[in-house]
Amino acid sequence: MRKYFKSFIALLCAAVFALPIFAACGKDDDNKGDDGKGDDVEAVDYAGQLQLDLTTNTKKQEVKVKNYIDGDTTHFTPIQSDLTGYTPSDFAATDGVIKARYIAIDTPESTGDIEKWGKTASKFTRSKLETAEKIIVESDSTRWDIDSTGERYVLWIWYIPEGKTEFRNLNVEILQEGYAWGSSTAQNRYGEIASAALNQARHLELHVFAPANVVDENYYEGDAKPVTLKQLRYHIEDYTDIKVRFSGVVATLMSSGSWITAYVEDYDEADGHSYGMAVFLQTGAGSVMDVFQVGNVVNVVGVCTYYAIGDTYQVSGVKASSMRPGPDHSRVEGTDEAKYVELTAKELTKGTITGEFETDDGIDRVTIPCGEAFMSTSVSMKNLKVVDVYTTPDGDNKGAISLTCRQDNGDGTTTEIIVRTTVLHDENKQLVTEDIFVGKTINVKGIVDKYNNEYNDSPYQIKVNIFSNIEILP
Numbered sequence: 001m002r003k004y005f006k007s008f009i010a011l012l013c014a015a016v017f018a019l020p021i022f023a024a025c026g027k028d029d030d031n032k033g034d035d036g037k038g039d040d041v042e043a044v045d046y047a048g049q050l051q052l053d054l055t056t057n058t059k060k061q062e063v064k065v066k067n068y069i070d071g072d073t074t075h076f077t078p079i080q081s082d083l084t085g086y087t088p089s090d091f092a093a094t095d096g097v098i099k100a101r102y103i104a105i106d107t108p109e110s111t112g113d114i115e116k117w118g119k120t121a122s123k124f125t126r127s128k129l130e131t132a133e134k135i136i137v138e139s140d141s142t143r144w145d146i147d148s149t150g151e152r153y154v155l156w157i158w159y160i161p162e163g164k165t166e167f168r169n170l171n172v173e174i175l176q177e178g179y180a181w182g183s184s185t186a187q188n189r190y191g192e193i194a195s196a197a198l199n200q201a202r203h204l205e206l207h208v209f210a211p212a213n214v215v216d217e218n219y220y221e222g223d224a225k226p227v228t229l230k231q232l233r234y235h236i237e238d239y240t241d242i243k244v245r246f247s248g249v250v251a252t253l254m255s256s257g258s259w260i261t262a263y264v265e266d267y268d269e270a271d272g273h274s275y276g277m278a279v280f281l282q283t284g285a286g287s288v289m290d291v292f293q294v295g296n297v298v299n300v301v302g303v304c305t306y307y308a309i310g311d312t313y314q315v316s317g318v319k320a321s322s323m324r325p326g327p328d329h330s331r332v333e334g335t336d337e338a339k340y341v342e343l344t345a346k347e348l349t350k351g352t353i354t355g356e357f358e359t360d361d362g363i364d365r366v367t368i369p370c371g372e373a374f375m376s377t378s379v380s381m382k383n384l385k386v387v388d389v390y391t392t393p394d395g396d397n398k399g400a401i402s403l404t405c406r407q408d409n410g411d412g413t414t415t416e417i418i419v420r421t422t423v424l425h426d427e428n429k430q431l432v433t434e435d436i437f438v439g440k441t442i443n444v445k446g447i448v449d450k451y452n453n454e455y456n457d458s459p460y461q462i463k464v465n466i467f468s469n470i471e472i473l474p
Helices: 008-018 086-096 118-129 170-176 193-202 229-234 286-291 345-351
Strands: 059-068 073-078 098-102 104-106 135-138 153-160 181-183 242-256 261-270 275-282 296-307 312-316 331-335 352-359 362-369 376-391 401-408 415-422 441-450 460-464 471-472
Touching: 059 118, 059 275, 073 086, 086 098, 098 170, 104 170, 104 229, 118 153, 118 170, 153 170, 170 193, 181 193, 229 242, 229 261, 229 275, 229 352, 229 362, 242 275, 261 296, 275 286, 286 401, 345 401, 345 415, 345 460, 376 415, 415 441
Parallel strands: 098 153, 275 312, 415 460
Antiparallel strands: 059 073, 059 135, 073 098, 104 181, 135 153, 242 261, 242 296, 261 275, 296 312, 296 331, 352 362, 376 401, 376 441, 401 415, 441 460, 441 471
């Protein structure tokens, strides 16, 4: 969208005369079109027109980003500065973290089920904040207002763009760019200008107000259900036998007979770790294998199924085309690398973990075993004492090694974990045998897997397919 920056007086005139002001009372009301795109009008920069007044009686706090969540939610950490006071007690209820829900806007979902324009809105918000010179959050009243969840502050977000000196209002900017519907937009201190920005975006048919045939490059149309890997892991039974679409980096590939398993994971910044999924691929499927190379960020389309033998879930039926990829084809989006986030044996085999999902109605919390949350995800584990070794004597996995290990919990107790290898070869292409591990202490990097038998304390284990991912300590 072209922007024509006017003088302050001209902008005020545009706000009052050029566009109608409507009360925006929620997604349903605000998503109703007016008279369409209509005239070829010059766009007003309402976000630049609005000025931050540090002398008002609203609460204000300079912050830095702690976690990017989605288009209308960001977690901040308060910082001391000359611009604003620093009162940690104000945020004691949330352990010093300012979980900001942006006033007046409602962007499409991008943290659970993914809606069209959701990822694009989230990327837009992040692009503004991660290069900002300064960020200030402001309340709408004389206190820090918390929403119905009791955990999120409803706030205006101000930032100084890189290389600039004046603050811009991000809430209004998101509205004027059409990345959000309104949410009680007129019912706040900046309601008039926020509503004007909303109506301009609607009038220009930007993004969420665009015709249905307008393409969002971060959202693929088709019959697959867009979902995040986090959502998939915590609500896996809801997606069984359903075609899904998700994005993640290919952490590693493991082969078994005529099949190759690609382990695809997505790092969740708020949680500080990744969520993964096993994707089954048939050997020899050229275009598919070109897509699923280690380090590729892949948009995956396939059917989520339950694999009874392994008591796990996988995605299968993936397709790809190097010539004319369709909406149900997996494709490469970029490059990245696996995180191998460190866990303890006790956390993985005995712990639980709670996932939080931002919704319009509040925060949805789901608690599952830690091993299920990390299934098919890259992890690392340190100081594992090898207490038993077993080598598979025959079959397709002849030469694969199982290492029974124990890790000190730091309280006088230990936790047992199995490290299962594929058939490994060293840097000289020599077969790795069990004798080099006997009685040793190791650090490992691998993929969380599951193996049920009567001898294991826990079904969760770490599977390693690269010899260099096992460090034998002196």
